[in-house]
Amino acid sequence: MSAPLLSVRGLTAFYGDFQALFGVDLDLARGGCVAIIGANGAGKTTLMRTICGIARAGQGEILLDGAPIHGLPAPEVLRRGVAMVPEGRKLFPSLSVEENLQIGAHERRGNGAWTLETIYDLFPVLRERRRNPGTALSGGQQQMVAIGRALMSNPEVLLCDEISLGLAPVVIRDIYAAVPRIREAGTAILVVEQDIGQALKIADHVHCMMEGRVTLSGRPSELSREAIHDAYFGVTHDLA
Ligand SMILES: Nc1ncnc2c1ncn2[C@@H]1O[C@H](COP(=O)(O)OP(=O)(O)O)[C@@H](O)[C@H]1O
Ligand SMILES: [Mg+2]
16 A cells, blocks of 8 residues: 555644644545544544644644645645645635635645636536625535635645535535545545534545544444444443
């Protein structure tokens, strides 16, 4: 097996005295998709923010293609090829769809697959709405812009934090339909998802977090509903 594209080892994170991550490990293959599930407060967002350099670095190792990126400032991590779709989308409301997308091209890396045209092919409704301000869009369309904006940097790794939050099932389906196409273009995806069924559907590997730790990991086919439930809610079985 080839070395993982992104490798996280023993990662810790703190907010002041409060420890939010306790030795998290994960691997993401080139073009792969890994999902992180877990209840509110489990540390999912902190993990993403630490990987992309927004949250302060604690201990541990983050390797991108074998090179350490842990502790680098966020713009440098983006230049190296890790782009984040933040929780809550965070578009510029006064700018048009196209202007929001172009902001993502600011740290553009090389001549990768992603351009305005390929993003409009991925989400055709954005082409129709390209002159509209961000505020004139539905929640699902705003999420598409947030994903497209991150893709405009031509990342190796796309971090998606709760992209289905607050969206209707039919809209969630449209958004997740883009995941295989993003992977085909060679971009690996790390997705935080509260919807366990959705996570199992799209990911090669799923990690469940609780209170800053990974409590269960496996391929979707290896994970039973019971094991996930227990890891999610913190029930432990005595295996002795
Ligand atoms: N900016 C912050 N300052 C202090 N504590 C925080 C901050 N952000 C998150 N936390 C705490 O860190 C823990 C993990 O939060 P978070 O990573 O947002 O979890 P999740 O994304 O899984 O809901 C929670 O206990 C949360 O209250
Ligand atoms: Mg979160």
